[in-house]
Each structure stands twice: as structure tokens, then as C-alpha cells.
Amino acid sequence: MVGLAQWASSRFGPLFAAIADAGGKAGLAAGEVTQVEGAGPGRPDWAGVAGMVDDLNKAMRSIDVTQRKMLHVKGTAWSGDRMVKVVVGPRGHLVDLVIDPRVYRTPNSVALAQLIVATARKATEQALAETQKIIDEAMPGDLRIAKVGSMDVRAMAVTHDADLVAEEDHDGDLR
Numbered sequence: 001m002v003g004l005a006q007w008a009s010s011r012f013g014p015l016f017a018a019i020a021d022a023g024g025k026a027g028l029a030a031g032e033v034t035q036v037e038g039a040g041p042g043r044p045d046w047a048g049v050a051g052m053v054d055d056l057n058k059a060m061r062s063i064d065v066t067q068r069k070m071l072h073v074k075g076t077a078w079s080g081d082r083m084v085k086v087v088v089g090p091r092g093h094l095v096d097l098v099i100d101p102r103v104y105r106t107p108n109s110v111a112l113a114q115l116i117v118a119t120a121r122k123a124t125e126q127a128l129a130e131t132q133k134i135i136d137e138a139m140p141g142d143l144r145i146a147k148v149g150s151m152d153v154r155a156m157a158v159t160h161d162a163d164l165v166a167e168e169d170h171d172g173d174l175r
Contacts, residue, residue, distance in 0.1 A: 052140070066134060066138040073134070076088075077126060078119065083103045084115050091127075092124035
């Protein structure tokens with residue numbers, strides 16, 4: 001039996017292959033072809049494929065609204081001692097940093113740097129979670145990509161850059 005993703009790729013190209021591979025609303029297991037009444041052996045459930053394409057078209061029509069929502073995302077976090085406040089934008093870049101002047105009473109640049117990085121990490125996690133929520137609301141569930149090859153896309157999106165560098169193995173490849 002020909003896999004639906006393989007068949008769709010040869011017939012319609014990679015976009016339909018990705019849709020077919022996702023399984024879609026038809027309830028297909030990844031790559032499975034269903035028998036449709038009146039259709040020949042190995043024929044896909046066109047209603048399921050059409051439903052997925054329709055969902056994708058709806059998501060594409062609302063992409064401007066989704067992008068505007070994502071551009072307004074901010075993450076805000078305070079350090080545990082309330083001495084540092086960090087605000088980051090939708091991509092986790094620093095937008096604002098507030099340091100309470102009391103921190104200078106006992107100067108410790110290493111501790112302050114660690115406090116800023118830890119607080120920025122919390123703010124970035126908040127912004128990424130809000131961005132993911134917006135994407136999840138806009139994108140049909142059966143078309144959300146969880147993995148590309150062996151890379152977990154969602155884990156990559158919420159993993160802090162410092163963690164990615166720490167995970168690098170001796171060959172220079174990410175685990």
C-alpha cells in the first residue's frame with residue numbers, strides 16, 4: 001500500500017505531502033491511506049485532505065492578524081528579590097531593564113549579572129509561551145509541526161540559547 005505522504009508528494013508536491021503526513025481530520029495515521037467507498041485501492045480520503053487544505057487556507061487568510069498579535073507580545077519578569085525587572089519583546093530581545101538602586105549598596109557584578117540573566121530568561125519564557133499560544137490558536141491542530149527530522153521544534157523554541165550551547169556535544173552537533 002502506498003503511503004499517503006509519498007503519494008501526495010509525487011502528485012502535488014511537498015505541501016500536500018506535509019498535510020498528508022500529518023494525518024489530518026480524516027483520522028489517518030501518519031502516511032496511511034484509507035479506502036474510500038467507490039474508490040479504487042489505495043485512494044486517499046479526499047474529504048479529509050480537502051478539510052485540511054480548507055483549514056490551512058483559513059489560517060493563511062488570518063496571518064496578518066496573527067502577526068500583529070505576535071508583534072505585541074512582551075514578557076515581563078521580576079527577580080525574586082524584586083531588585084531587577086526585565087521586559088523582552090516577542091523574540092526575547094531586551095526591551096527594558098530596571099535595576100533598583102539599592103543593588104549598588106553591596107556591589108557584586110557577578111551576582112548582578114546572574115540575576116539579570118535569570119530574570120531575562122523568565123521574561124523570555126513568558127513571551128515565548130504567549131507567542132506559542134497565539135500560533136496554536138491560529139494554526140489548525142493537525143498541521144502543527146512538532147518535529148523536523150529529529151529536531152523537536154517546540155523544545156527548540158522554548159530552549160534558552162545558553163542551554164543550547166551547553167548541550168553541544170564534542171563533535172559540535174546539538175543533541
